Amino acid sequence: xxxxxxxxxxxxxxxxxxxxxxxxxxxxxxxxxxxxxxxxxxxxxxxxxxxxxxxxxxxxxxxxxxxxxxxxxxxxxxxxxxxxxxxxxxxxxxxxxxxxxxxxxxxxxxxxxxxxxxxxxxxxxxxxxxxxxxxxxxxxxxxxxxxxxxxxxxxxxxxxxxxxxxxxxxxxxxxxxxxxxxxxxxxxxxxxxxxxxxxxxxxxxxxxxxxxxxxxxxxxxxxxxxxxxxxxxxxxxxxxxxxxxxxxxxxxxxxxxxxxxxxxxxxxxxxxxxxxxxxxxxxxxxxxxxxxxxxxxxxxxxxxxxxxxxxxxxxxxxxxxxxxxxxxxxxxxxxxxxxxxxxxxxxxxxxxxxxxxxxxxxxxxxxx
Amino acid sequence: xxxxxxxxxxxxxxxxxxxxxxxxxxxxxxxxxxxxxxxxxxxxxxxxxxxxxxxxxxxxxxxxxxxxxxxxxxxxxxxxxxxxxxxxxxxxxxxxxxxxxxxxxxxxxxxxxxxxxxxxxxxxxxxxxxxxxxxxxx
Numbered sequence: 001x002x003x004x005x006x007x008x009x010x011x012x013x014x015x016x017x018x019x020x021x022x023x024x025x026x027x028x029x030x031x032x033x034x035x036x037x038x039x040x041x042x043x044x045x046x047x048x049x050x051x052x053x054x055x056x057x058x059x060x061x062x063x064x065x066x067x068x069x070x071x072x073x074x075x076x077x078x079x080x081x082x083x084x085x086x087x088x089x090x091x092x093x094x095x096x097x098x099x100x101x102x103x104x105x106x107x108x109x110x111x112x113x114x115x116x117x118x119x120x121x122x123x124x125x126x127x128x129x130x131x132x133x134x135x136x137x138x139x140x141x142x143x144x145x146x147x148x149x150x151x152x153x154x155x156x157x158x159x160x161x162x163x164x165x166x167x168x169x170x171x172x173x174x175x176x177x178x179x180x181x182x183x184x185x186x187x188x189x190x191x192x193x194x195x196x197x198x199x200x201x202x203x204x205x206x207x208x209x210x211x212x213x214x215x216x217x218x219x220x221x222x223x224x225x226x227x228x229x230x231x232x233x234x235x236x237x238x239x240x241x242x243x244x245x246x247x248x249x250x251x252x253x254x255x256x257x258x259x260x261x262x263x264x265x266x267x268x269x270x271x272x273x274x275x276x277x278x279x280x281x282x283x284x285x286x287x288x289x290x291x292x293x294x295x296x297x298x299x300x301x302x303x304x305x306x307x308x309x310x311x312x313x314x315x316x317x318x319x320x321x322x323x324x325x326x327x328x329x330x331x332x333x334x335x336x337x338x339x340x341x342x343x344x345x346x347x348x349x350x351x352x353x354x355x356x357x358x359x360x361x362x363x364x365x366x367x368x
Numbered sequence: 369x370x371x372x373x374x375x376x377x378x379x380x381x382x383x384x385x386x387x388x389x390x391x392x393x394x395x396x397x398x399x400x401x402x403x404x405x406x407x408x409x410x411x412x413x414x415x416x417x418x419x420x421x422x423x424x425x426x427x428x429x430x431x432x433x434x435x436x437x438x439x440x441x442x443x444x445x446x447x448x449x450x451x452x453x454x455x456x457x458x459x460x461x462x463x464x465x466x467x468x469x470x471x472x473x474x475x476x477x478x479x480x481x482x483x484x485x486x487x488x489x490x491x492x493x494x495x496x497x498x499x500x501x502x503x504x505x506x
Contacts, residue, residue, distance in 0.1 A: 018455050021428035025506075029376045092377060093402035099423060100412035106419045112426050115409050119375045 001036040009040055012139055017109055020139045024114055027131040038131045044138035048080075049285055051143065052159030054150035054184060055168030060194040062101035064168065064268035064277075065147050069111050070104040071274055072143050078110040080136035082129060084148035084158060087117035098147060112136065118154060126157040127308050130301075133161060150184040159187065161301060163294070164284045166190045166277070169208060172200035179211040188261050189284045192277060196265035208263050216260060259287055321349055378503050380431040383411040383420045385448065388438035393466065397433060400492045406431075406499070417444055421451030424461060430503045436467040441477065449480045460504040466490070 001009070008026075011019035023041075026034040051068075053061050062083065069079045083098035096115035105111040114132065118125040129146060136144050146162055148155045159165050167188035179185060191212075193204050262280045266273030288294035322328050334340050382398045384391055391413055401408045409427050411420060424432050432452075434445065445465060452458040458481060465477060466486040474485050483502060486495055 018425055018428075018457060021426055025379075025428045031376075087407070088402065088405075091403055091405040093405045094407045095398055095402050096407060096409045099409060099427075103412075107416070107422065109422060113423075114426055115407075117377075117407055119377060124375075 001040065002033060005033050005037050009037060012135065013044060015140060017112065020112065020135060021114070023135045024132045027135065028116065028119065028128050034131075038134060041131075041134045041138045045134050046137070048133075048137040048141050048144045049164070049281075050133055050137075050162040051145045051281060052162030052165040053145060053147045053168065054155065054159045054165065054187075055192075055194075056170065056173065057149055057151075059168040059170045060268045061147050061149075061168055062098040064192065064194055064266060064274070065098075065145050066102040066104050067268055067271050067274045068145065068278065069102070069143075070271075071278055073105060073108060073111060077142035078140065079105075079112070080133075080139070080141035080144045081111065081113045082132055082136075082144070082146045083113060083115045084125070084129065084146070084155070085115065085117055086149065086151065087119065092119065112139075112141065124312065125154050126161060127305070127312065129158045130161045130305055156184060156187060157304075160304075163288060163297065164189045164281055166192050166281065168192045168194050169204055170195050171198045171204045173204065175207075179207050185211070189259060190277070190280045191261055191263045193263060193265045194268050196273065197267050201265065205263055205265065212261060212263075216258070259284065259291075259293070317353075318349070321353075325349060378406045378431065378499065379409070379427060379429045380406050380433060380499070381409045381411060381420070381424050381427060381429045382433045382435065383415060383423070384413045384435055385411075385415050385417060385420055385444050386436065386438050386440045387414065388436060388440075389413055390437050391435070393437075394435045397435070397466065397492070397495070400496065401499075404496045404500075417447035417451060420448050421455070424452060425455045425457050429461065430506070431462045431464065431499055433464045433466060436465065436469070439468070441465065441467070441469055442473055445477055445482065446480055449482075460506060462499070462502050462504055464495075464498075466495075 008019050008022060012023050023037060025031075026037060053065055053068075055061055065081060065083075069081060072079050081102070083096065083102075085094055085096045085098060087094035094117035096117060099113055099115060102111070102113055116125075116129065116132065119128070133144050133146065146159060148158050150156065150159070150167065165187050167184055167190075169185075169191060171193060185191075191208050193201055193208070195201070262283070264273055264277045264280055266277055268274070288297060322331070325331065331345050335342055335345070380401050382394050382401070384394050394410065398408045398410050409423065409429065411423055415423075420432070420434070423429075432448075434441075434448065436444065449458060449463070452461055452463075463482050464484050464486065465482050469477065469485050469487060477485060484498055
């Protein structure tokens with residue numbers, strides 16, 4: 001690490017806000033040396049509770065996050081917020097507007113709000129977000145809230161970097177078939193029916209309740225069972241209720257005891273229900289510790305981080321290789337003109353890589 | 369060669385400060401900046417100078433565009449500049465002022481560190497060009 005980055009790290013650890021802001025910029029920009037910085041940060045992390053908040057546009061996420069931050073501040077805790085908005089796939093530009101709704105805590109530097117947009121591809125956003133969380137954690141924030149629109153896989157990956165995920169469901173967001181569909185509802189540790197003063201709120205609560213019960217009865221729905229492939233050894237032994245579904249989906253054995261996501265009703269604009277929401281978040285954090293699920297969760301998260309980093313690196317290597325082969329446009333033209341096909345090109349380009357790895361294996365490893 | 373791809377993006381805070389409630393211009397600029405590929409953070413209306421400073425520091429913006437139509441620029445802008453200085457963010461933030469600023473007040477604003485003033489009739493392209501050319505290298 002160079003001297004500048006070292007003093008930046010030092011300033012961050014001492015609690016200088018501008019240093020934190022600058023480190024996050026470096027992370028977002030993938031500035032030279034940012035990886036060394038983040039590696040150093042890891043040693044200072046692990047204290048913060050990380051909460052993800054997601055839901056459809058207009059569900060009231062920012063307003064609720066604002067109230068949440070205010071409540072944590074009243075309790076004497078410091079808060080970091082990462083607010084994610086989409087960027088244009090055409091220009092890369094973005095209007096990051098969540099800050100506007102975070103009015104309860106303005107002027108209080110101990111609520112550090114940072115807006116982010118998706119700049120990269122291939123999990124770039126979730127890497128950048130996870131790294132920014134590390135920076136805030138090392139800085140000393142007690143609670144870190146990640147807020148994002150639950151629109152696509154990229155966004156879902158982002159909130160999954162949190163310990164506890166709250167999904168906001170506004171009243172009247174569709175019939176009960178919507179709750180059966182795959183996607184955002186599956187990642188919820190806590191459901192929030194925000195705008196609970198609006199007509200249809202009761203029905204939405206009921207539909208969510210039915211969905212949760214359905215999941216419990218069938219032993220296959222509910223939250224938190226993604227990445228079942230990583231579970232194998234970890235979850236099998238304990239707390240398994242022996243519901244006989246083992247192996248069929250891998251879901252039943254994923255967590256020692258099943259967490260049944262509670263449903264909270266809130267009116268974020270008035271702050272109604274925020275206290276209860278906080279209690280449920282705390283309840284889930286407690287569950288993670290008591291059940292041992294937090295260990296599993298952390299392992300899964302780090303595994304994902306490693307995978308994402310590797311993917312990004314390999315991707316960059318391949319981009320270089322593509323340039324050497326004449327550029328992607330030329331290759332695409334070759335396919336268009338019927339000279340070759342994408343499968344042939346892919347295996348041709350990867351052949352030298354595979355060869356190199358093969359050689360490493362034979363020279364490096366001890367042949368038994 | 370490094371396998372890391374840099375992904376820098378010009379970050380701008382478009383800020384409405386003080387009591388003036390006209391934000392059409394700020395919206396137009398925010399949209400135009402977005403279409404130019406910038407990341408735009410919009411402050412919302414009626415912000416105090418301290419709030420603008422807090423946002424500029426936390427968001428680590430390259431560019432701070434202050435929109436003022438109320439005539440209070442000679443009291444509000446210095447407060448923002450002082451605030452930026454307090455956090456050591458004065459030097460590497462490009463500060464622009466847009467709105468109705470009388471000719472005789474402009475030198476004073478420049479002396480306080482405002483890089484450029486865009487009055488009524490300025491073309492959007494001109495503003496974007498200025499940002500592209502003058503956004504601080506970091």
